Amino acid sequence: MLENNKKIVHLIIITSCLFLSIICYLTYFQIFRAADVIDNPYNKRQWAREDNTLRGMIYDRRGVVLAKTEIINDKPVRRYPFDHLYSHIIGYSYRQYGRSGLEAFYNQQLMALTHDSPVSRIREQLSGEMIKGNNLLLTIDHEVQKTTEELLRGKTASAVAINPVTGEILAMVSKPDFNPNTLVDDWGSLVNNEASPLLNRSTGGLYPPGSTYKTVITAAILENPYIIDENYDCTGSITIDGYTLSDYGNTAHGRLNLTESLVVSCNTNFARMTVDLGEEKIREISRRFFMEKAIPSDIPIQQSRFPYGEGIPQTDLAAIGIGQGKLLVTPLHMALIAGAFANNGVMMEPYMIEEIQSAEGRVIERKNRQQHNLVSHEIAEEVKNMMIAVVDRGTGKRAAISGVTVGGKTGTAENATGRSHAWFIGFATTGEKQVAVAVILESAGETGGTAAAPIAREIMQKALRRSD
Numbered sequence: 001m002l003e004n005n006k007k008i009v010h011l012i013i014i015t016s017c018l019f020l021s022i023i024c025y026l027t028y029f030q031i032f033r034a035a036d037v038i039d040n041p042y043n044k045r046q047w048a049r050e051d052n053t054l055r056g057m058i059y060d061r062r063g064v065v066l067a068k069t070e071i072i073n074d075k076p077v078r079r080y081p082f083d084h085l086y087s088h089i090i091g092y093s094y095r096q097y098g099r100s101g102l103e104a105f106y107n108q109q110l111m112a113l114t115h116d117s118p119v120s121r122i123r124e125q126l127s128g129e130m131i132k133g134n135n136l137l138l139t140i141d142h143e144v145q146k147t148t149e150e151l152l153r154g155k156t157a158s159a160v161a162i163n164p165v166t167g168e169i170l171a172m173v174s175k176p177d178f179n180p181n182t183l184v185d186d187w188g189s190l191v192n193n194e195a196s197p198l199l200n201r202s203t204g205g206l207y208p209p210g211s212t213y214k215t216v217i218t219a220a221i222l223e224n225p226y227i228i229d230e231n232y233d234c235t236g237s238i239t240i241d242g243y244t245l246s247d248y249g250n251t252a253h254g255r256l257n258l259t260e261s262l263v264v265s266c267n268t269n270f271a272r273m274t275v276d277l278g279e280e281k282i283r284e285i286s287r288r289f290f291m292e293k294a295i296p297s298d299i300p301i302q303q304s305r306f307p308y309g310e311g312i313p314q315t316d317l318a319a320i321g322i323g324q325g326k327l328l329v330t331p332l333h334m335a336l337i338a339g340a341f342a343n344n345g346v347m348m349e350p351y352m353i354e355e356i357q358s359a360e361g362r363v364i365e366r367k368n369r370q371q372h373n374l375v376s377h378e379i380a381e382e383v384k385n386m387m388i389a390v391v392d393r394g395t396g397k398r399a400a401i402s403g404v405t406v407g408g409k410t411g412t413a414e415n416a417t418g419r420s421h422a423w424f425i426g427f428a429t430t431g432e433k434q435v436a437v438a439v440i441l442e443s444a445g446e447t448g449g450t451a452a453a454p455i456a457r458e459i460m461q462k463a464l465r466r467s468d
Helices: 002-032 034-039 044-050 101-105 118-127 142-152 180-191 210-223 258-264 267-277 279-288 314-321 331-342 377-393 453-466
Strands: 065-072 075-079 135-138 157-162 169-175 232-234 237-240 243-246 254-256 346-348 353-357 363-366 371-373 405-413 421-430 433-441
Touching: 142 157, 142 169, 142 453, 157 331, 157 453, 169 453, 210 258, 210 267, 210 279, 210 314, 210 331, 210 377, 210 405, 210 421, 232 267, 237 267, 237 314, 243 267, 243 314, 254 258, 258 267, 258 377, 267 279, 267 314, 279 314, 331 346, 331 377, 331 405, 331 421, 331 433, 377 405, 377 421, 405 453, 421 453, 433 453
Parallel strands: none
Antiparallel strands: 065 075, 135 353, 157 169, 157 433, 232 254, 237 243, 346 371, 353 363, 405 421, 421 433
8 A cells, every 4th residue: 555655646747847847848948039939930820820811011210211111912911112222221021931121030020920919919819900010210321322232333342431429320231132022032142142132231241341440459558658669661562470461452651650550551561460369359449340249239230250269370360460360350340340440439239210100100119229438439439530631642532522531541452352442431520420431342342442432422411411
């Protein structure tokens, strides 16, 4: 009898443990994995709800409709009024191929899957009416976006424009792109296209920054005036640890200080000064500028790369000084760096969603702006003035705008294709209006001053006009 009682007790314990495991398992999914399960493209219940939901509208900052849902044959169908123009920002939403862009990142909001009470869900089921999703109001300016796309058309490129004071993303274009309205028909050709039209190069493309990175190095040099002798006699080449590094076109620039070294983009002096600064200070300034760190934002941004362990060789330090070697950055990151120098050394967290509103217009969520102090006001002002000199009389002349203060830095980045990327990062200021940009033309085979600076000028000019 006693033996039987023991068996019953053991059975009860085992059964209780099993029930407790199930409860813990379900609780874990409910609390920690619910969002992932809801957004999983294989979630059939979600797609079933999609058939009964008017997915939320997406607007630009002035109310231009960028994405909407129409009822066709009693079924909701997603439409994108401007075809390819917002393909990488808004993305797509299709049962066959899932979602991308804002359609993926904000799926719960667009589907009104958040903040639902049991009462509202019961009411939806009983009424039989279509569920109305929440709307997204973006920081994007449609006219600036259009101008940027036109300037990059036919190129493999990216351009980003931001407000450096607020962090608002005003325009973001990646080329080549695609038409989300015809995605189903075009899918085969898109996924087999070697130019990767589905890739958002602005947030996901990683490139060597070239000489645009000299702005970061300049800040480090200014912070350490007793370590670095900035005065230099450029002969067109320099040998560091047995490796000979040359200036563009083997140009001998003669006597230079730090400002003139940035103005003419002297590779040899920046390589020398970076080696003199040493590994510790270069690593610290790079990390401070969010290299090898996640950039906080309301959209996913690929982490820029500074993949160096302890003991960086002098030749690698020299390469870092001119934005080469193993450094890789996104165009959005470089726009933020340019913006930080224009904004007194403060980098604002970039954001694209100004507001999330209910279908009735009630504000559900509004962005809280966050900032990061990268360098002191004094250091930022010095770098800013040097960048202005680059546009006034240096390699960035083609970015100049009459009557507007423009600063920038060009870059001509070597890469595996053998044809250099053309870069320009910069800012423009007039009165209270400001804009910062980054433009990269992939494998353009031209200098940044020749190819990218004129495009940046047109984008900045359009953005300043639109800020009235």
